[in-house]
Amino acid sequence: MSICKLDVDAEEKAFQDQIAAVEKEWAQPWRAHIKRPYSAKAIAAMRNTIPLSYPSSLQGRKFWEQLEAHRVAGTCEKTYGTTEPTVMSQMAKHQQTVYVSGALCGLSEVQHPGMDHADYPWDTVPKVVDKLFKAQLWHDQRQNQFRLRHTKAERANLEGYDFMMPIVADADMGFGGLTSTVKLARSFVEAGVAMIHLDDLAIGMKKFTIGEGRTVVPTSEYVSRLTAVRMQFDIMGVDTLLMCRCDTDRSQFITSTIDPRDHAYIIGSTVADIEPLVDAVRAGMAAGRIYQDARDEWKARAGLMTFDDAVKAQAASPDDYDKYVASGATEYGKSLREKRKAATAALGKDVVFDWELSRSKEGSYMWKPTVQAIVERALTVAPLGDMTWARMDAPVWNDIVEFHEGVRKVYPERLFAFGFTGMFDYIKNGFTQEQVESFSSDMAKLGIVWQVQPIYSVSGLNLTVDKFSGAWQKDGIAGYIENISKPSRVPPVVDGFHKASYAGSFLADAFFATVAGEDTSTKQ
Template sequence: MTELISQYENDIARIEAWWASDRQKHLQRPYSSAKVASMRNTIPLEYPSSIQGNKLWKLLNKHREEQTPIMTFGCVDPGTASQMSRAGMELVYVSGGVSGLQIAPEIGRDHADYPSDTVPRVVSHLFKSQCFHDRRQKSYFLGLSKEEQQKFQINDYLLPMVADGDMGFGSVTAIMKETKMFVEAGTAMVHFDDLAIGLKKFTEKVGRTVVPFSEYLRRLTAARFQMDVMGSEMLLMSRIDSYHAEFITSVVDYRDHKYVKGATNLEVGTLIHAVNKAIEAGEDVQEARFKWLAEAKVMTFPEAVQAAATEQEYQEFSKLMQAKQFPSLAEMKSYASKTVAAPVNFDWEISRSSVGQYLYKSCPQNVIERAIAAMPLTDTTWARMDTPIWKDIVEIHTALREVDPARCFGFGFTGAFNYAGAGYSEKDVAELPHNLAKLGIVFQTQPIFALQGTNMFVYKFAKMFKEEGMAGYLRDIQGPSLSEKHDHGGTAWGGNYLADQYLNIANAMDLSMNL
């Protein structure tokens, strides 16, 4: 008993010293070091995620200081990861959506309905392959002459991996378990988003749903606590998806109230009734939905006040709103009753969806507020934007850097965005990564290359190979691969000499020694 208590007290002291380190001191935990120590194993455990996390932390901050981007793309297989190392990439990104379509037992579109261990298993597989290539390179290099060593190109096969944790796949304990899997797998950084479980509809491009402020912060707290219990230096990134959100699951948190939309024409029926009526009549559901939204004159409560008030009245209402950062609906109604003569009609209940979602107004400001609230628990931030609207990118990240000037940010490029249609010239697109980096957005990924890119290349090769056979293969694949001396699939990449070393060592004991 005495030994256990002594160990517990020593753990507390070590945890507090760790939290005071340069790497950890920017974080603020809503729990004590004693609570963390009470949950730790009695034997010390170490994880490669700490080595990789610290490596990534230095890399991110180096690029932030130099205002240069770290470009990477989605990867789910060891072969791709090894070639990323050989090409001089600095990071590997493991997308949840791509893993769900490439690796999950029952593949499917990005609904985050794959098993919760899918991405950790992908990371673990990649990390083991990284370790293999790291060993074979070291073994080969040390077997060279000094002259050959001088000419040998050493690749970093242990690139840090950034993994997509999606929304955590369940309750607080589910998030803790998934975080534990990421730590054990060798992940350098994991991100969790504020999307609602079971309501991820990226396929329809409609219906993106976020959870309340408080629920998202609970997710991040659970992840951070698990990492602290394990003593891991793995980085935790908050990914805020509210920029494109149309719904929120609940109005339990008053910090969301000013963005929740409701009907201001109370003569219409409920949205659910309108949709069900369209289904029964065989009409287009989306058209019925849009028609109801227009008739109901859906808007936020502050917008409803502006529509009912005079200019002077709205200015008075706004002054009361500005006095408190997060007024509840009850408080906003109180402000309106004091400043606006006309009645303000507003009902956010009749505009709820069939699964209970409330309508939600997406805008840069709610991204900013959520990201700031998540900062004490996280190391980095990703304000998810499928459409890189430059003025919004600048607004969001300027506000966030005012709160944390030393923070590193992330950005994801989608595979279907129409840059030309959004006003980007070829020069703008070419300069975009560096312009983002000037705002501290150094981690930049194209998540779906492992789908869009590899599918396209394989499709083109398959058509060529069917038509031309080995002549086309020799011209397009075998010839260039061998002439460039990259050995993309030969004995060196496969580590034959590493296996030979094992065999030589195992066979060193000649049977004649026993004679």
């Protein structure tokens, strides 16, 4: 068998041209904020030899322009999550974007539904994006055909919605190692997504009902995840956007101590000669106690705190702690080893602190979530992404302000997102009715330009379907005619099968007519 030999000179020229093309792409205004740890040469070497293009790139640029317009105006986009093409078709009348929540997909789009553990198949959300994007294309096509069968004067009074709303999708934690994350990013681009968000949670570590929060990964691992996505976007040459979502606000564990940037927030025991948490829990459960009680009893005895707090608590005087701070030991990125050395020098003794004792049964370390921790992590990864989302399921206004102002001090033009949880009681948690009503506009002034209720289609649709189901069972077709059919036919006619322009009837007939040689475009 002969070996096909390439023209090496032509190959080298094509490679150099590709490097130049990558560098030109990276110089575009909407990419100026991105800082990459790799070269254009490395990306060019991983591209295909034939040019490929993706609608995802067009949607990404469109979304960027929308977000920038909101940032400049101090306004915001308010959207919600759905997996349904029919819901999406109505959102086009009111929203600029569509959100696909992983939690929602895990309840409605998989063979084995479940709570939001991100344990559904890795391609679940990309498939939903693909479904919605194809539905958008169809609605765009049938509306375009319907409009263009009318004269210019007539079209001024016809519906004209932008069905090609940028789709934002939940990529969770990347679903595995870096190669899995790369493949996931590619699938999203191929599906037509405008932006994905990737968070810093540990895979398979979500718990909900035993008083333990989320578990985050080290900063270094999160940086690697985001870099993998950015690299794949660059390989594909797309302007698809990447949102960095930090879930550290309500997290109580971290998987590893490998990154010194996390050391200031890892909690340890300050009691000498106390048994490890896992041993105490094991003994307690053997004695008939439940897990939570055994755990909480140990935590009450362990004197849990961060190392910096332990230094402050064990210092003989405030001056000793001031010496510790003056040494630079509390600066961002100082390792526990450096902190211990500085503490011994300042206090004249070793500080009792052991973060190994407080490890969970899964091996994770206890974590102290603070606003400063989120700010530091968000700033670290900001150069890799286009937008930042600090997940705050129990929003505290002062924390919201502190976080966003903290990031904006370094990146004044940063774009932010915010997610509203479904059942959070704002009034019960100190918000006045006036504050709730102005919440979105107040956040928009902080640069929070994309605001989402992720899982409306659980509570919202369930409520609607429950009401209709009861009415249908009670009144049957008579009730349907009176409450649904009649109101939906009163102008403006509600979208449905009876509305030929919405159902695609004109487009379907145009297929037949065009094949037969008829012209179904504008009749002058």
